[in-house]
Amino acid sequence: MAAPMPKARYLAVLALVGIIVFVAALPRFVTVPVPRHHHSFDTAEFLQTGKSRQAVSLPSRWVHDSATGPETAIYRLTFVPGDLPDAPLALFIPVVRQAIEVRLNGHLLHVVPRSSWSSTRSGYAYAASLPRQFLNVAERNDLEIRMIRSDGWLSGYLSRIYISTSSDIRSYQRIADLLIEQWRAMTFALHTVTVMGFITILLFRRHDPVFQWLTLITGWSLAIVLSQSPIVGQLLGDSRLYFLPGVAAVGLMAIGVALALTGRSAPRWLRLSIWIAPLALCLSGLTGLIGLPVAIVAGSAVTIVTYAIAAAILIRDFAMRGGWQGAFLSVPFALSAWFGAHDVLMGLGLNDGVFMLMPYMRTMILVAIAIVLMGRLAESLNKVDEANDVLLQRLAEQEKELNELHERDRQRTEQSVLERERQRLMSDLHDGLSGHLVSIIALAERNEVNGSFISASAREALDDLRLVIQSLDIGDSDLLVALAGWRERLEPRLRRMGVKLEWSMEAIPEITGVTPGNALSVLRILQEAVTNALKHGPATRISIRGMPHDEGAAIIVENDVLEPATAGKGHGVTNMQRRAEKFGAVILLELEERRARLELRLPSRLSNKSARSGCRTVDPA
Numbered sequence: 001m002a003a004p005m006p007k008a009r010y011l012a013v014l015a016l017v018g019i020i021v022f023v024a025a026l027p028r029f030v031t032v033p034v035p036r037h038h039h040s041f042d043t044a045e046f047l048q049t050g051k052s053r054q055a056v057s058l059p060s061r062w063v064h065d066s067a068t069g070p071e072t073a074i075y076r077l078t079f080v081p082g083d084l085p086d087a088p089l090a091l092f093i094p095v096v097r098q099a100i101e102v103r104l105n106g107h108l109l110h111v112v113p114r115s116s117w118s119s120t121r122s123g124y125a126y127a128a129s130l131p132r133q134f135l136n137v138a139e140r141n142d143l144e145i146r147m148i149r150s151d152g153w154l155s156g157y158l159s160r161i162y163i164s165t166s167s168d169i170r171s172y173q174r175i176a177d178l179l180i181e182q183w184r185a186m187t188f189a190l191h192t193v194t195v196m197g198f199i200t201i202l203l204f205r206r207h208d209p210v211f212q213w214l215t216l217i218t219g220w221s222l223a224i225v226l227s228q229s230p231i232v233g234q235l236l237g238d239s240r241l242y243f244l245p246g247v248a249a250v251g252l253m254a255i256g257v258a259l260a261l262t263g264r265s266a267p268r269w270l271r272l273s274i275w276i277a278p279l280a281l282c283l284s285g286l287t288g289l290i291g292l293p294v295a296i297v298a299g300s301a302v303t304i305v306t307y308a309i310a311a312a313i314l315i316r317d318f319a320m321r322g323g324w325q326g327a328f329l330s331v332p333f334a335l336s337a338w339f340g341a342h343d344v345l346m347g348l349g350l351n352d353g354v355f356m357l358m359p360y361m362r363t364m365i366l367v368a369i370a371i372v373l374m375g376r377l378a379e380s381l382n383k384v385d386e387a388n389d390v391l392l393q394r395l396a397e398q399e400k401e402l403n404e405l406h407e408r409d410r411q412r413t414e415q416s417v418l419e420r421e422r423q424r425l426m427s428d429l430h431d432g433l434s435g436h437l438v439s440i441i442a443l444a445e446r447n448e449v450n451g452s453f454i455s456a457s458a459r460e461a462l463d464d465l466r467l468v469i470q471s472l473d474i475g476d477s478d479l480l481v482a483l484a485g486w487r488e489r490l491e492p493r494l495r496r497m498g499v500k501l502e503w504s505m506e507a508i509p510e511i512t513g514v515t516p517g518n519a520l521s522v523l524r525i526l527q528e529a530v531t532n533a534l535k536h537g538p539a540t541r542i543s544i545r546g547m548p549h550d551e552g553a554a555i556i557v558e559n560d561v562l563e564p565a566t567a568g569k570g571h572g573v574t575n576m577q578r579r580a581e582k583f584g585a586v587i588l589l590e591l592e593e594r595r596a597r598l599e600l601r602l603p604s605r606l607s608n609k610s611a612r613s614g615c616r617t618v619d620p621a
Contacts, residue, residue, distance in 0.1 A: 012327075013319045020311075020331055024338045027357060035092060035172040037162035038084060041143075044075040044158075059095070062147060062156035063349030075145040075158060081137055088166040089130035091143075094176065095354050097123045097157035101146040107134045112173070118181045119228075121154055122356040125176035127169055150238060153293035155349035180355070187363045188229070191222050194366050197373075209260040210376070214369060216274075217253035221362070224250070241292060245281035245299035249274045251306030254333055258310040261326045261372075262317040277302060300344050307337035325372045332365040474519040479511045482519045483526075483546075483555075490530065499534065500541045508546030508553045513583070513606035521579040522600070525587070526557060528576050529598045533559035537596070552603045559596055583607055 034040075046056045049072065062073055091102065091109060099120045102109045109128035118124045135141060147156050162169075198215040205211055226232060227243035252274040256266045278299065285295030314330035317323050339357035346353030474482055487503055494501045526544070533539040539559035546555050573589060576598075580587050583606040588599040 012322075013315065016315065016318065016327055016330065020334045020338075023331070023335055027339075027342075027353075033094075033172075034160075035094070035162055035164060036168040037092075037164040039079060039081060039163040041077050041079070041161040044077045044145075047074040047076065048072075058161065059157065059159040059354075061349055061352065062098075062149075062158075064149070064153050064155060071149045073147050073149075073156070075147065077143040077145075077161065078140055079143065080140055081135055081163070084135075084137070084163075085165055089132065089135075090164060090166045090169045091126075091128045091130050092162045092164060092169045092173070093126040093159055094162075094172075095123055095157060095159040096126045097121065097155070099148045099150070100126065100158075101148070102126075102128055103144045103146075104130065104134045105136065105142055107131075109134075119184070122359060123157065123354065124180055125173060127173050129166065130163065153297075154347045157354065159354070183363070184359055187359065187366070188225060190363065190366050191218065191225060194370060195219050195222050201373075209265070210257070213253060213256040213260045213266075214373070217250060217257055218366070218369065220246075220253060221250050225362070241296065242282060242286050245285055245295040246278035248281055248299040248302035248306075249278040251303035251310070252277065254307050254310035254336075255313070257329070258313040258317075258326065258333070261323065261329065262313060262321075297344060297348075300340060304337050304340040304344070307333050307340065311337060325375055328375075329368050329372055332361060332368045336361045336365065474514055474516050477510055477512045477514060479514045479519060479522065480505060480508070482514075482523060486523050486526065487544075494530075494542065497534070499539055502541065502543040502545070504543075504545040506546075507548065508555070509548050509604070511553055511602055511604065511606060513608075515606070515608065518583040518606045518608070521582055522555075522585075522602075525576045525579055525600055526555065528572050529557040532572055532598075533557070533596065537561045549601055552601060555600045555602070557598045557600075561594055561596055 042058050044056055044058055044060065046054050046060065046062075056075075060075070064071070090112070091104075093100075097120070102111075109130065112127040112129065143161075145158065145161075147158065149156055195215070195218045198211060198218055202208075202211050202215045224243060224247055227236075227240050232240050252270060255270060256274070259266050259270075281295045281299045281302075284290045285292040290298070311330045311334035314323075314326035314333065318327035318330065336358065339361050342351065342353055343356045343358050345351040346356070483505060487501075491501050491503075530542060530544075533542050537559055539561070541560050543558045544555070546553055548554075573587075576587055580600065584603050585606075586601040588601065590597040590599070
């Protein structure tokens with residue numbers, strides 16, 4: 001069971017229906033204003049071919065006797081002008097439907113030019129200059145108005161007639177031209193812009209059924225209006241009337257718009273009907289099966305009924321769900337059905353209407369559609385803004401969470417780096433400084449040991465500590481910097497010992513991947529090579545040079561020996577090999593009769609994992 005309608009919405013529906021009824025009844029209370037005049041005509045003699053003369057009151061309606069063929073009727077009026085102002089005169093008829101020719105005492109009056117959008121079928125204001133030479137000032141004047149209906153089914157209309165000065169008529173005629181004729185041109189321009197806008201929107205939003213139906217209904221109705229425009233009228237003449245039964249599709253499309261706005265899909269029969277119904281009516285009128293007037297009336301009747309159905313769908317949806325867009329569009333849809341019926345009955349002479357009202361409803365529908373479009377655009381932008389706010393909020397939350405994770409990860413990484421560096425320093429100090437300190441302590445405990453031995457061991461411990469400290473401030477490609485620092489400490493020491501140092505690192509290529517640990521290992525290998533040269537040579541000359549090798553570099557330590565060089569039995573070479581494995585290097589040791597040569601081959605990028613490397617001893621013997 002459906003939930004009862006809220007009281008507020010119930011009142012809103014009543015207000016909506018009240019607005020529709022009020023606007024529908026408004027034309028009954030609006031009358032054509034009377035211009036300032038010096039003479040007016042309220043009666044006339046009506047003559048029609050094959051019929052007797054009869055007196056009629058103005059305004060007068062001429063109802064058709066047959067639905068086809070042109071017809072002509074004459075309104076005759078007589079008057080004595082009396083006193084007239086000394087100014088240019090004009091004849092003015094506020095409302096005329098069907099074409100007319102006006103003669104004064106047999107002279108055809110010159111018509112004041114009208115807008116090209118003026119339509120004799122819909123109603124227009126007629127004005128003509130009234131030359132004084134055509135007037136019999138003190139005698140009877142005959143005024144003859146010949147009304148010509150090219151399509152016999154549409155009734156004619158003639159309002160009261162006024163004679164006034166041209167200046168009094170001019171301002172009134174401007175207002176009449178604006179409201180009756182120029183209004184059509186402005187509506188056509190608005191219609192064209194609306195269609196172009198919907199086509200543009202549809203190109204980027206093909207999936208939206210509301211825009212599909214709105215584009216279809218505005219485009220089709222524009223084609224109908226264009227077929228009845230003055231330009232097409234000059235090309236096709238009365239043949240353009242055969243397009244009018246196509247108006248039936250507009251009402252069917254209005255049902256499609258109503259269903260789309262209420263969130264429902266259009267049934268298959270409706271999609272087929274919007275093409276079949278107007279085509280069938282146009283062909284029936286063209287072939288004479290039912291006649292053009294009947295086809296036009298049938299097409300108009302379909303439009304009236306379908307507009308009423310579309311309005312009912314939108315009002316019901318507003319009552320059930322409160323959709324404001326549908327409620328807003330239901331007003332012009334309902335009024336289109338009402339005024340459409342008014343225009344059909346007026347055309348058939350069955351009511352006393354003056355003007356065709358549907359052209360005004362077209363403007364109202366276009367404005368309502370534009371407002372609905374702006375409303376949907378505003379709703380879409382609001383949804384985008386809301387979604388953007390939600391995304392920004394979620395992004396801020398995710399960013400905060402990522403920052404927290406990053407901070408925790410950074411702290412863990414720093415702790416891990418500090419721990420690894422602490423372990424490395426402990427290992428380096430244990431391997432180097434610790435051994436030297438143990439030796440110093442052992443030597444100090446022996447009373448017979450000379451102090452020079454203790455001093456030498458302490459110096460070695462100090463050099464090793466300096467190597468560790470220097471390696472702490474090494475960048476990714478700062479191997480040459482580390483080597484230069486080591487040279488500054490090595491050269492004075494060798495000079496005091498009387499050993500000549502030959503140093504050349506200009507040719508060595510850039511080595512990357514240098515870490516404090518890798519740099520310290522390289523320096524310790526070279527330090528060990530120099531120590532072995534001094535200890536086992538004893539060397540008087542030591543050469544240290546760098547050069548390219550394959551895809552990396554080679555550092556060569558070469559020294560002279562006093563006796564034939566042989567491989568020692570200690571752990572020096574083994575330690576060098578172990579250190580070289582840590583960064584993917586290879587050690588090559590060559591021993592000759594008067595020369596010892598150690599080559600450290602480095603890759604272009606030092607690694608931090610153990611690589612397959614080793615040490616080869618080359619004995620020339």
